[in-house]
Amino acid sequence: MLSNSKILPVLLALWTGVITACFFSLYTDISQLYILGATVIVFVLTYLLYYLVFEHLIFTEIHKLYTLLTKVKKKDYELTKGELVKVEDPLSRLHEEIVDFASRKEQEITELKKLETFRREFLADVSHELKTPIFAAQGFIHTLIDGAIEDEGVRDKFLTKAANNLDSLNVLVEDLLTISQLEIGEIKMQCQNFDIHRLAEDIFEQLEETAGRRGVKLRFHKHTPRSCYIYADKYRIGQVLTNLIVNGIKYGKERGNITVSFNYQNDYVFVSVQDDGPGIESRHLNRIFERFYRVEKSRSKDKGGTGLGLAIVKHILEAHDSKIYVSSIMGEGTIFSFKLRKGKVINEKG
Structure with a gap:
């Protein structure tokens, strides 16, 4: 490429000089010395022009493109976008397209690596979560098969434990x-x-016994309206409220309070579920909606739960074009909040 970038301008300049000399030779009143001088000047200027065009505007850009394509071929997508200049010439635009393509590929590879890591972690978590109840139920049943079934008290106890694990x-x-x-x-x-x-009142009634075992009171905020209509999937929003309230009962303060509130703001209803428990450290707040993520490794194990409740809440609200937010102060409690579309008031008497 280097030799071509120098030889080609010489040949083109020489050809241009010859044409110039032939043109001036048509005029008999022009001296040979003048023709020679003009030919030399045209040759030099033309060479410099062609050299500049080929070397700096064509061959240099093609060399850059070749370098980029070599990197892409080697699957090296870490290219620098800062070197791009927004110009209209085709070579620079092609250069920009290649860099943009490589950047997209780099992002795709990064996402695929994240997904692969997530997949491995998810499979490990699922295997661990499934193993615990299966092995427990298996142990109780095998103990009964090995002879403990003859003892009525042991039999009933082990069957109950096996059934609980299977549940x-x-x-x-x-x-x-x-x-x-x-x-x-x-x-x-x-x-x-x-x-x-x-x-929410119906959910309070369903969870009254569960809350009572820990002395937790379920209540509405004093400024919450007596009726509050929204437009959403009733069953799924019921799941959201149930998961958040159950979460507060399990991990909130014993003999504490769980407060639910609804507030109208323009075309939305803002919902919050607040407990007065020990709170969640800030380093955990961005991860508690991940599947199987546990603030404390033993919390969900000791108090039941699959570790999927908050992940389900997140996905249900995203399906409603909403988002779950959490704020927490250590020693004071945690607030989960989200918004839903305001609904039309239904006249149930009519």
Whole structure:
């Protein structure tokens, strides 16, 4: 390429000089010395012009493109976009396109690496979560098979424990199916107008016994309206509220309070679920909605749960074009909040 960039301008300049000399020779009144001088000047100027064009505007750019393509061929997508200049000439635009292509490929590779890491972690977590109830139930049943079934007291106790572990396994599988279906969009939100205040009251009644065992009071904020209509999937929002309230019962303060509030703001209803428990450290707040993530390794194990509740909450709200927010102060409690579209008030008497 280097030899071509120098030889080609010489040949073109020489050809231009010859044409110039032939042109001036047509005039008989022009001296040979003048023709020679003009030819030399045209040759030199033409050579410099061609050399500049080929060397700096063509061959240099082609060399850059060749270098970029070599990197792309070697799957080296870490190219510098800062060197680009926004110009209209085709070579520079092609240069820009290659760099842009390489940047997109680099982003895709980074995302694929993240997904691969996530997949490995997810498989490890699922295997661990499934192993615990399966091995526990297996141990109880094998103990009964080995002869303990003859003891009525041991038999009933072990069968109950095996059944509890299998129930936990069933809940885990159902939660895994739910979150998988939500992620791929298989579950569609069946939106309707309904009173979320009444829905929360029903959930309070369902969880009254669970909350009572820890002395936790379920209540509404004093400024919450007696009725509050939203437009959403009633069943799925029920899941969201249930998961958040159950989470507060398990990890909040014993003999504490869980406060639910609804507030109208323009075309939305802002919902919050607050506990007065020990709080969550800030380093955990960005990760608590990940599947199987545990603030404390033993928390969910000791208090039940699949580790998928908050992940399901996140996906359900995203399907409603919303987002879950969390704020927490150590020693004071945690607040989960989100917004939903305001619904039309239904006249249930009519």
